[in-house]
Amino acid sequence: MVQSVKTRFDASFAALSDATRRGVLEQLGRADASITDLAEKFHMTLTGMKKHVGVLEQAGLVTTEKVGRVRTCKLGLHRLEEETAWIERYRQLWDARFEELDKVVEELKRKEKVHGRKKRK
């Protein structure tokens, strides 16, 4: 699935805007459940619940796995956190590099002021 973190967040917020879907997340926070279980619990048709779970799945908030004829749903938050942490650590690496690069740039600027000005226009 091609999604940047930002798009993923947008999808998450959209997914969370619905009360039933928030209820489903709360429910899955207590225990994994099949789509049938969830449909019963929320007094919905199987098709209706499938749609909600689909939205949550799209946002990376829920993962589902089909074993035999039963599709089990579980919280997928972990993956979202993992991806965010991964990006953040990558950012930290470049941020540390760029902080050093700032110093190099400052030094070159100073040198240029002292020596180079005559050569350039």
Added chain:
Amino acid sequence: MDARRESEPTPMKNRTTVERKSERELVVTRTFNGPARIVFEAWTKPELIKRWWVPKSMDMSLLSCEMDVRVGGKYRFVFGHDASKPMAFFGRYIEVTPYSRLVWTNEESDDGAVTTVTFEEQDGKTLLAMHELYPSKEALDAAGTGAADATVETFAQLDELLVTLGASVGR
């Protein structure tokens, strides 16, 4: 905020952003308080790149660094925690446009990215964008994890420091 320190002005720190544009692409952006020709120079001269590519926090050193910054020219960086287990990072420059654009390949494995760095000057500042395109999603995932691992030790040290300082790690 202590705004007045005439002798040693503290330049405002610019923010580094990282965005995963697609499953194979990563973009890092940052503004530098200097003209493009200076920032470009810092990316293309070995004696300068040596000073920032491996920050102290990485707990690694750059053992050697050769760069022939011309179209088709090769580069080779050798890193290591110590000299006994060196890691080489090499490839070729495929585009070199002074002060505005650099493109290089990374060839130490089939999973290497093609990196494009652009330098855009505005009012004496330079907006730098580094775009990495990996051959597959798996390659990007692996590269990210590798880079992340390089900083894990830093976090471990920070954790230790926080404990020493008596900060409660409330988890």
